[in-house]
Amino acid sequence: MCPALPACPEPKYRGPLHCLATVAREEGLRGLYKGSSALLLRDGHSFATYFLSYAVLCEWLSPAGHSQPDVLGVLVAGGCAGVLAWAVATPMDVIKSRLQADGQGQRRYRGLLHCMVTSVQEEGPRVLFKGLVLNCCRAFPVNMVVFVAYEAVLRLTRGLLT
Template identity: 65%
Template sequence: VRIQTEKHYKGFWHCVQETYRTEKVWGFYKGVSASVLAISAISSVSFGTYKNFLCTICKLRYGAADAKPSKLDVSLAGGAAGAVRAVLTNPSEVAKVRMQTQRNPHPSITSHLASKPKYQGSLHCLKMITKEEGFGGLYKGCSALLCRDCSASAIYFLSYSALCDWLTPAGKNKPSFLVVLLSGGVAGVLAWGLGTPMDVIKSRMQIDESEQHNYKGLIHCVRESVRKEGAKVLFKGLVLNCIRAFPVNMVVFVTYEAVLRFSDYYIN
């Protein structure tokens, strides 16, 4: 978030060094509670939406919920999952971004008594945003988040499905563990590759507090960011996002497939 929203960082390692120098280890964990509180529940809802939406499409188009979906069906279901995810996660995204861009110098490097931070935690941050900016403040950047999550989620599930089909030998109806790992990792990288530009814009819109009004909306934020920093600004944090995405989504899809197979074996 800091790389995406602040101009003075020269790159990833410079950001790491400066964060540690001024805020020590704690600086790397700002906003983590907002993410942890939301990620498990939201991931469940997202994957559940995808699966149910896909089954509904198959039932309407082919007459059976378990019919093999087309690539378009998978993309539509993925986009729907992204839309649901965006609406549910926007408040926690705002809190995370505000917490991560808030400066709290570590006591060991300050010679005077540090002022009390505006946001004292994720829940306090949500409370303060609602108080100062109204309920709408919790949905700042929602347009960018919808663009990011709908497109990224569509390519996420599409690429995973396509890779699993391609790498699974004929005659087998389930991908192997290694295929799931590889397909999940690649799907995550592709999704973040597509989603990073809107992720940058989302973060910039969400740190724009009520008294600042730097951006009037999605298009204005894109235009101003590109005008001041060039088109490369839209890809800030891309490498870091992709490096993180591969192992994370390997685990996500292995878990997803394990749950599906468990339910098929013990429930259906």
């Protein structure tokens, strides 16, 4: 027989629409955008890294005399691009998540910079890379498939347009 697990508290939200309505009611419109500055900083740099590294790796992995890599090259370039993008994105992703989870009323963080400084002071610089290994383990296979599909759609649309 398994030992009894401690009772879990009731979830605060019953679903996405209830979450939206509750946050809007309790925190106002501003609450719906909590963490968005960190999100913008995360995505700008990570998408630039994502597509630039994919293009460079594709060029590097293309066989001599070919402008595009074979499927294996696309798989490797896509996987590596996903990992590199998450390596760049993870620090701001950690900050974004902390800002979004910061409760209403007695808030712990005053903003993005305060959250970053407080987190590093209390937990050390490694805190900014929490979840990186898991993100990379997920990113490699996912982005292998994403870029194979991307290249297939590009080839298909080029064929339709010419």
